[in-house]
Amino acid sequence: xxxxxxxxxxxxxxxxxxxxxxCTYSDRGSQSFFWYRQYSGKSPELIMSIxxxxxxxxxxxxxxxxxxxxxxSLLIRDSQPSDSATYLCAVGDGRFNKFYFGSGTxxxxxx
Amino acid sequence: DTGVSQDPRHKITxxxxxxxxxxxxxxxxxxxxxxxxxxxQGPEFLTYxxxxxxxxxxxxxxxxxxxxxxxxSFSTLEIQRTExxxxxxxxxxxxxxxxxxxxxxxxxxxxxxx
Numbered sequence: 067x068x069x070x071x072x073x074x075x076x077x078x079x080x081x082x083x084x085x086x087x088x089c090t091y092s093d094r095g096s097q098s099f100f101w102y103r104q105y106s107g108k109s110p111e112l113i114m115s116i117x118x119x120x121x122x123x124x125x126x127x128x129x130x131x132x133x134x135x136x137x138x139s140l141l142i143r144d145s146q147p148s149d150s151a152t153y154l155c156a157v158g159d160g161r162f163n164k165f166y167f168g169s170g171t172x173x174x175x176x177x
Numbered sequence: 178d179t180g181v182s183q184d185p186r187h188k189i190t191x192x193x194x195x196x197x198x199x200x201x202x203x204x205x206x207x208x209x210x211x212x213x214x215x216x217x218q219g220p221e222f223l224t225y226x227x228x229x230x231x232x233x234x235x236x237x238x239x240x241x242x243x244x245x246x247x248x249x250s251f252s253t254l255e256i257q258r259t260e261x262x263x264x265x266x267x268x269x270x271x272x273x274x275x276x277x278x279x280x281x282x283x284x285x286x287x288x289x290x291x
Contacts, residue, residue, distance in 0.1 A: 070219070098277035109268055109282040110220065117277055154219050158277060163208060164233070165280055167219030 068093040070157050072168035080176050085142040087171050089155030092136070098158030099131055101140045103151045104170065110154055114140060145175045179203070181283035183269050189289045190259055197255045198286045202271030209252050210280060211244055212268040220268055226252060227274075259290045 069092040079085045087101075098117050102110035116122045116129040116138070128141040138157075142149055152170040159166070182201040190196050202209045208227050212220035223242065224234040228249035241259075246252040256263055266287050270280035 074217070098279070100279050102282075109266075109285045112279050112281065115277075115279050156219075156280070158279075163225065163227070163272075164222060165210070166222070167212075169217065169219045 068096075068157070068159065068166050070155055070166050070168040072153075072155050072171045074169060075172040076174050077171055078174045078176060079145050081145060081147060083145050083175075085145045085149065085173055085175070087140040087142075087153050087155075087173065089138045089140075089168055090136055091138070091155075091157045091166070093157065093159065093166075094133075094136065095161065096136075096157045096159060099129070099138045100156040100158070100165075101127075101129060101138075102154040102156060102167075103149075104154055105151045142173075145173075147175050147177050149173060150175045181269055181271050181281055183267075183283035183286050185286055186284060187287045187289075189291065192259055192261060192290055194259055195255065195257045196259060196288065197253055198267055198269075198288075199251060199253050200269030200283060201251045202269070203281060205273065206271035206281070207249070207274045208272045209246060210270045210272070211252070211254050212270065214266045214268055214285075215264075223254075256288075259288075261290050264288055264290045 101114040104110045114129040126143045130139045154170045155168040210225040211223040226246040241257045266285045270282045272278040
């Protein structure tokens, strides 16, 4: 069973702070990595994709990947109350075109 | 790009009834996925199609569940003889054939079995 692990939270940060979300995965053959944001009662929305080791920045979001440690993270700079949501880590199995999701980390950004 | 469309948004049914959900993927996407999500959990893989071929079905999926994708366009997910444990959000997603392409989700169908 391929696993994706996330702390369920909640992670509480003050407005304007950096939120750091972490994810580990079990399958070393994983080739693609994604972060989704999910507001309560809504469907997941893709916010970041990363495929190679290192950092990838997009606006206030930075995804970090370390394949040797099987670790993916998401940093949210200048956190806003509108960032309050559950963040899902997803890992793609390139061979079988399947995607495995963690259970998500709930982020609360306090004004 | 009109996005992934799912219908209905909500379905309330009585235990033992059959229900069917529809998903229209992004038009240029060849792959279509069905996931199920319960409260506090991440999406759980059910099945996926590449064009009209159903390539994999989760071993956790009961025989009461069936999915089709005729002509490689829209897909339907049917649950027969629904049980209270089937209550969940059913998510459809699509992706392109390009390696590593992400999933794009529809708004989901929330099923409540009473």
